[in-house]
Amino acid sequence: MAKRNLDSKATRTNVCLEQSAIRRQDPDGLGKDDEGGGPDRISDLPDAVLGEIISLLPTKEGARTRILASRWRNLWRSAPLNLDCYELTTTWGELAGVVSRILSSHQGPGRCFRIPCGFLPYEAATVDSWLQSPAIDNLQELRFSYPMLHNQSPLPLLPESFLRFSTTLRVATIEHCHLLDSIVQGLQFPQLRQLTLSIVRISECSVPHVIAGCPALECLMIRDCFGFRRLGINSISLRSVGVHAECYRDELNFGELIIENAPCLEKLLHLGCTGDLHVSVIFAPKLETMRCCSNPTTKTSFGSMVIQGLRIDGLTTVVRTIKFLSVDMDKFCLDTIINLMRCFPCLEKLYIQSYLSGPKNLWLSKHKNFINGHDIRLKKIMFKLYRGTRSQVSFVTFFVLNARVLESMILEIEHKNDNEEFLAEHRRKLQLENRASRGARFQFTTDKCVRNVWDINDARVLDLADPFACLC
Structure with a gap:
């Protein structure tokens, strides 16, 4: 679900919970503030529903629901966990202890876990222990986020414990990591719908396995990845693809995207590049949404028609689906x-x-x-x-x-x-x-x-x- 929609839901949820707290203090609605009147119907909902409400809130707000009333005291520990390390206002030195305490006290299941990628190379063992925690069993969304500068090397390795969520993960964001061939070759995520790879090193032979290992993949974002030159898309499930290419010195840079067979593809977003990036569309009969950029080193081709930057070469074909x-x-x-x-x-x-x-x-x-x-x-x-x-x-x-x-x-x-x-x-x-x-x-x-x-x-x-x- 889009972040903007989640933020909107979280805001509405916060308002309802504030009113719930008011009504707990004045259950008969006899106070002077008419806006807080009426019975507290939210707290009368089943535990499972209240758990879903809590999981929509930011991490700190979800934990604070325990102070609303005795009815809410233990709900956060059993609600689907939405743990975003960036929402914990603490120093880097304290972060490991705070996250570890949350995971050790939470009964699960896990819904979303967002880990600062800059934390990974320095606390790899700690991150691995987090990923092994029962509190995030059946995790649906995992994000290694906010990459460090790309000239800081070597890139940290993606923990192999990431693979234990293969049967449940639906959304994955991997930033500033090195994906080893040994991990990618065996990658199988049958439920994964959305995948973002940003500043990721991955070899040419492993790139096809990413797509093949995600048979339900609908949205794919490739941003500033390297270690391979060419990516061919053969997927009957993909609906959206976005690409941006950064040119890295002394690296094999991503420079060619070929949409070979994508019968369900609807969106193709060329987000720009600092080098050269050629996008070829061979078979995408449902493609209707595109983004083009003016960089003259970029090309997008539909058969004999080529858009170089924004200049048209060879207008012998028109694309009526866009x-x-x-x-x-x-x-x-x-x-x-x-x-x-x-x-x-x-x-x-x-x-x-x-x-x-x-x-x-x-x-x-x-x-x-x-x-x-x-x-x-x-x-x-x-x-x-x-x-x-x-x-x-x-x-x-x-x-x-x-x-x-x-x-x-x-x-x-x-x-x-x-x-x-x-x-x-x-x-x-x-x-x-x-x-x-x-x-x-x-x-x-x-x-x-x-x-x-x-x-x-x-x-x-x-x-x-x-x-x-x-x-x-």
Whole structure:
């Protein structure tokens, strides 16, 4: 489940528990504060339900439910354990003892365990003992998180005790670790749905075993991994793939992703690279969501059609399945977007982020044939970051006046421009009164509306219906 959804559930749960505590103190609802009135129905729920509520809370908040009432005193020890070491406000020196005490006192089962990866190389035996604890039997989510700098070597080895969760693990995040061939070759995780590998060293011969050993895998994130050059995807279960490639000196760097056979793949997010990364799509008939970046050393190919950076080479093939596209541009360039719309003629949602204004973006006569001969199907457009330059005004106006089925457009603006004078001026400049789609809604916002590359850093984001939008 996405972190944002979990945070929302945890917030609602905290409110309910606070009200439960009030009602325990005033069970007849006779106090002066009407908001705390009524019986405490939460505490009347079965233990199993209350345990699920507790497991949705952050680690410290879950433990604090013991003070609500005698009814809650022992529930945390038997509730599914959600143990995030980063939520324990303690020093590194105290962390081992705190985590060990929690695990020794908890009766299980385990749901989620997040271990600081920087702790692993210095306390490998302690981490191994944690992973052997009965308190996390039947663990569903395991995260070795927050990697150290990649130039700190050697990478710590992934503990073999990780494999004891092979029959129950559904979500795994492995960061800044070395996956030995001896571990990967025997890897079998039949229930694993989401896998994130970040700054992981793994050999060329072991990479295929990762996919083959996870037959139910749906979301795969490969970030800045090395030790192999090529990854071929043959999976009937994968629905989402995200890749980012970092170039490491004196290492064999990840540089080629081939989608050979992925009949269920829906999302393919090219998150960028510092070297060269070539993505080839051979068979992905359900692919509808993509992210492209402007790095000229990156390539994405569909048969004979090649997108180099954001430049189109060989437009002999169009891909009609693509409906959602996120574009990371150096400059706002309308010509580039129009060429991408030629490649993907069925686009419905477009997310654009650029920090430079770019060319003049004159289009009235230049793209007359495209306007007359192309059916623009865009329904939703998000721009980050709109400053109102002449280039940006011309860019946005193209869609205002020509996207006939547009339903909404969101423009992220700077806080200094969040005033009636700026908004009124740009409603006029963008000719919103003359919009081609009379039902379209236009919104200026100072809130972040499009996720950048570093926000899409985990396989759980890939599982979102919309991995690009921060605003609904």
